[in-house]
Amino acid sequence: MQILRQTNLEALEKARALGPEGVIALLGKRGLEGRGGAAYPTAKKWKACRDTPSDERFVVCNADEGEPGTFKDKLIIRHNAETLVEGILVAAYAVGAKRCFIYLRGEYDYLRPRLQEQIDDVLARAKMEGVTIEIVRGAGAYICGEATALLQSIMGFRGNAMAKPPNPTTQGLWGKPTVINNVETLACAAQAVLFDDWDPTLRLFSISGNVKNPGVYEFPLGVKMSTIIDVARPEKKLKAMSFGCFGGIMPVDENMLVTPETICMEKCQHGAYSIIFIDETNNVVDVAYSIAKFYTYESCGKCTPCREGTIRMLNLLKKVRTGKAVRKDLELLRELATHVQDTALCGLGQTCGNHILTSLEHFPKDYEAYMKK
């Protein structure tokens, strides 16, 4: 796997030789894009931060990997943390930051002691004057994976999402320019700086669900779905696949070429390449119900469409599952999901109806099976 290649502080050495602007130019040339979901060019983000006049800048590593079905950043923290830490230092050098943070989700707290050792070790060897990396311990809030909420959380507030602009890149922690990248992006940054043969098309896929070989796999963008299914080895006939929670529940198309466009079409944001396979023994409504529960639980409650909408969508699905729903309820469900998506403040709210809209569209029979006769 490319993501496991170690940089052994040589990326930082090369960065120092290139100078901050040289590093940013090189990353632009290599074509590194953010791996958290939005696929924003990393070089552009770093440059915007560097070019914003300020006496202080920050680098934040988003290790709040909370999207259900996603566990690739955990693999990096476990097996190539040195390269991740080096990526943070390369970012700090490129944008001119001294204080860096790793926001580690509370559910991964058991990884913290070893990660701390590795941070201390790399920092001691890197000899970057005045640069610190501090782990901030998340405490169970999915919304904190969203950049503005994450910054609120680091500053000691409730993790509420904030309206953008201002963008964190120009006005982030304590109002200062702040680069936020996720774990995979920062590890890739170190590798992209150092290795001339670094391949920008490789992505980490988190595969789980009703399959014999779940796990993290590295595939190039555009990989055929049948290749992924061959590796994952379902035991029974597959019925559906869910791209994380926000990507919606889709029929399995073996000929699909997996790119951001095919995963999400125009309907939602690019994904972090998590696929949960669902076989024919399951009713898709049950999966949609577990996703609806997730959104209800994780809505931060700041904006009304998401706070109220997630609860009502869950209640309607509950009605469906208990056989009390009539056709009008499905229409209401569809309308509600569309409305919440159109009016919610942040990415969570804007995607929290995807599983409902897609399952209603593609699996009407599963709903039918629960309907009031």
Add this chain to the structure above:
Amino acid sequence: MANENGKKDARPLLNILHEVQEQHGYISEHMLKQIAVEQGIPIARLYGVVKFYTMFHTEPQGKYMIEICGSPSCVLNNGMRLEKFLENEIGAGIGETSKDGMFSLYKVSCIGCCDEAPAMLINGEPHTKMTVERLRLVLAKLREAEAKKADEGKKK
């Protein structure tokens, strides 16, 4: 971006809250008052922060915190069966603590162990590929260890 009382040079508030909870098992009103004074944060704002994050508790908890993963991957791999078994076995529902004070049961969003589903965290440590049988053994071990501790306590 609001930054009233969000002190730049202080240690991250979340880390402080985690440490207090680890030491005392929960964050009591008394501790809240103390942190508020030490950190110079209005207590109402501090309470709002503590209540926002699901991992912080303002009431005493069981000795063992069981967090069952509710992700689709775990649900598809018989996660619900474990939930029902646990509720029966410890005699407490989701969000409750067993009468003997041993276990608190929670359901959480996704703990990132989807490739080893179904999974749960017990006092923060992942327990993966769980079955009812394995879970029974884990609970028995924890109960045994507690009983032993209690015995040793009596001898002293």
